[in-house]
Amino acid sequence: xxAATTQPATATxxxxxxRATRPSWEERPTFLGQVVKSAALLVVVGLVLFxxxxxxxxxxxxxxxxxxxxGLVVVPDGLTLQAYxxxxxxxxxxxxxxxxxVLTLVGTVVSMVVSVLCAYGLSRKGSFAHRTLLLxxxxxxxxxxxxxxxxxxxxxxxxxxxxxxxxxxxxxxSVFNILxxxxxxxxxxxxLIDAARLDGAGDWRILWSVVLPTSRxxxxxxxxxxxxxxxxxxxxxxxxxxxDSEKWPIQYVxxxxxxQGASMPGVGTNMAGAAVAATQAPKLSLQMAMxVLTLVxxxxxxxxxxxxxxxxxxxxxxxx
Amino acid sequence: xxxxxxPQPAPATVRPSGRAVVxxxxxxxPSGATWRVKLRRDRSLLLMVAPAILLxxxxxxxxxxxxxxxxxxxxxxxxxxxxxxxxxxNFRALFADPNFWQAFENTLVLSMxxxxxxxxxxxALALMLNSVLSSTVRGTIQAITYLPHFFSWVxxxxxxxxxxxxxxxxxxxxxxxxxxxxxxxSNPDTFKYLVTAQAVWKEAGWxxxxxxxxxxxxxxxxxxSAAVDGANxxxxxxxxxxxxxxxxxxxxxxxxxxxALSIGFEQFLIQRYxxxxxxxxxxxxxxxxNGIVANxxxxxxxxxxxxxxxxxxLIFSANxxxxxxxxxxxxxxxx
Numbered sequence: 001x002x003a004a005t006t007q008p009a010t011a012t013x014x015x016x017x018x019r020a021t022r023p024s025w026e027e028r029p030t031f032l033g034q035v036v037k038s039a040a041l042l043v044v045v046g047l048v049l050f051x052x053x054x055x056x057x058x059x060x061x062x063x064x065x066x067x068x069x070x071g072l073v074v075v076p077d078g079l080t081l082q083a084y085x086x087x088x089x090x091x092x093x094x095x096x097x098x099x100x101x102v103l104t105l106v107g108t109v110v111s112m113v114v115s116v117l118c119a120y121g122l123s124r125k126g127s128f129a130h131r132t133l134l135l136x137x138x139x140x141x142x143x144x145x146x147x148x149x150x151x152x153x154x155x156x157x158x159x160x161x162x163x164x165x166x167x168x169x170x171x172x173x174s175v176f177n178i179l180x181x182x183x184x185x186x187x188x189x190x191x192l193i194d195a196a197r198l199d200g201a202g203d204w205r206i207l208w209s210v211v212l213p214t215s216r217x218x219x220x221x222x223x224x225x226x227x228x229x230x231x232x233x234x235x236x237x238x239x240x241x242x243x244d245s246e247k248w249p250i251q252y253v254x255x256x257x258x259x260q261g262a263s264m265p266g267v268g269t270n271m272a273g274a275a276v277a278a279t280q281a282p283k284l285s286l287q288m289a290m291x292v293l294t295l296v297x298x299x300x301x302x303x304x305x306x307x308x309x310x311x312x313x314x315x316x317x318x319x320x
Numbered sequence: 321x322x323x324x325x326x327p328q329p330a331p332a333t334v335r336p337s338g339r340a341v342v343x344x345x346x347x348x349x350p351s352g353a354t355w356r357v358k359l360r361r362d363r364s365l366l367l368m369v370a371p372a373i374l375l376x377x378x379x380x381x382x383x384x385x386x387x388x389x390x391x392x393x394x395x396x397x398x399x400x401x402x403x404x405x406x407x408x409x410n411f412r413a414l415f416a417d418p419n420f421w422q423a424f425e426n427t428l429v430l431s432m433x434x435x436x437x438x439x440x441x442x443x444a445l446a447l448m449l450n451s452v453l454s455s456t457v458r459g460t461i462q463a464i465t466y467l468p469h470f471f472s473w474v475x476x477x478x479x480x481x482x483x484x485x486x487x488x489x490x491x492x493x494x495x496x497x498x499x500x501x502x503x504x505x506s507n508p509d510t511f512k513y514l515v516t517a518q519a520v521w522k523e524a525g526w527x528x529x530x531x532x533x534x535x536x537x538x539x540x541x542x543x544x545s546a547a548v549d550g551a552n553x554x555x556x557x558x559x560x561x562x563x564x565x566x567x568x569x570x571x572x573x574x575x576x577x578x579x580a581l582s583i584g585f586e587q588f589l590i591q592r593y594x595x596x597x598x599x600x601x602x603x604x605x606x607x608x609x610n611g612i613v614a615n616x617x618x619x620x621x622x623x624x625x626x627x628x629x630x631x632x633x634l635i636f637s638a639n640x641x642x643x644x645x646x647x648x649x650x651x652x653x654x655x
Binding site: 158224235298303 | 373383461464466478489611621
């Protein structure tokens with residue numbers, strides 16, 4: 001930041017945003033102001049990163065370090081992957097991770113297929129029943145049956161209790177996401193679509209070879225939104241699948257541990273007794289390793305999608 | 321939304337070119353023929369929309385009809401059709417339950433605290449970030465601050481637990497220096513501030529996006545002329561930036577007020593054990609516990625319906641309020 005402000009205004013002109021140049025009419029900031037602002041922003045960033053850092057370090061610490069710190073480890077003192085080896089060596093947490101990943105993958109594919117098709121299917125103005133169908137979707141943004149009626153319909157009418165599909169299908173459609181994609185399709189690809197239609201391409205063809213390739217940004221962002229939704233979904237598990245702990249995805253296992261304050265599942269019964277004793281990984285490290293494992297998929301995917309946010313989202317938001 | 325369409329799209333005279341395709345004498349009415357041609361032309365589009373519509377009907381519209389549960393003594397085995405009718409009994413039981421009123425009060429108080437304490441944070445952060453010249457620094461800070469938006473409430477609460485909980489980092493440090501432990505995580509009196517802090521940590525970065533977009537939409541020449549006229553940094557912020565953001569601020573405030581009864585269901589469900597129902601029960605958790613855990617579906621559905629109706633009233637009033645302030649709000653009636 002300081003380096004940027006010392007540069008003189010270059011010839012590219014001040015009106016380009018994202019360019020680190022100060023417009024000529026703007027006064028130089030005071031030194032004190034700069035210091036206060038930098039400090040405030042550092043604090044904000046630190047508040048986000050510090051808990052993540054501490055959790056990560058603790059998960060990597062051997063029992064000696066955890067004992068010396070008497071709890072969470074802030075200053076690393078020897079690092080080991082012992083906790084992760086225990087966690088991923090089969091048992092409750094490993095199974096829950098796999099279940100969570102598979103559910104996320106399947107759910108995201110289902111949601112994206114349904115949403116892309118729907119968004120494209122509604123993107124042409126004046127098509128058959130176009131407004132009626134759009135209104136059908138819009139109404140659900142303002143009215144909902146509520147928690148209990150939804151539960152009763154899924155669990156009782158459709159017999160979705162203890163079924164994996166009830167973790168996917170009821171939340172498969174986000175009308176908001178469809179509207180954003182629709183606005184994007186209408187905005188970016190309309191000339192190309194017209195050209196393709198003149199060349200005799202049908203709607204399936206247009207969607208596959210024109211619309212999807214030209215809207216990668218919005219597709220990536222929407223897939224992230226859906227994916228994160230499925231990965232983070234523990235409440236539907238609590239609703240529809242609370243009985244059978246063999247079927248739980250990782251987030252719900254973590255929820256059990258957080259909310260009941262119980263000894264961590266996985267460290268408790270199935271694998272743990274033997275496994276923990278054998279490997280000597282401290283309990284706190286195991287808990288933190290589980291937290292980290294729950295964060296990893298998001299943190300891994302995030303940077304690839306993050307750069308599309310403004311592009312993919314704001315077009316939709318502005319056009320609403 | 322503003323131009324609410326008639327339920328049926330006008331079939332006639334939309335596509336005169338359709339006449340060329342329609343031949344058979346069995347179709348005497350031309351308007352009907354156009355309708356059919358259109359249907360045939362758009363059949364693949366309709367096929368594409370079908371899965372989404374079916375899902376919405378099954379999981380959004382059917383539950384709306386499922387609201388009849390609120391007027392039944394719902395029996396899980398008997399189902400909707402065979403469950404005995406309760407009339408307004410569920411609502412009588414609901415309004416006679418002091419726990420319900422406690423939950424209602426908690427919901428309103430927690431909402432108001434969040435609006436007062438959370439709402440200004442992303443605005444302030446957006447203003448601060450906007451004044452950072454380097455786009456690399458700005459982008460990095462943004463990417464970091466909106467990362468927690470993608471964490472589940474389970475993760476957020478457990479991170480808070482590790483930092484501020486009884487066995488957490490803060491209390492460890494306090495004990496190390498001989499001070500009394502201060503367990504924030506299970507204190508009902510400060511729960512509303514804890515919850516707000518969690519909401520700020522998780523969502524403030526995400527909230528920045530919209531405000532930054534609003535700032536970017538302000539005409540830059542306004543700043544230049546103001547600066548030439550001698551307005552300093554702060555006055556430019558007060559007289560140009562903030563008024564430029566007013567529409568967006570009001571819109572988000574309206575949405576927030578309209579959703580006042582739907583705050584942080586998952587967040588409260590997770591912490592309900594630690595803090596106790598007196599402080600942490602909100603309308604949604606009340607409906608969940610009474611409806612699903614205690615098997616009193618009728619009562620739970622009644623609580624849900626009550627919440628839905630009050631929310632609708634809230635969003636209409638909030639929108640009206642926005643109009644009084646001269647802003648568009650969420651929607652405008654046709655005039």
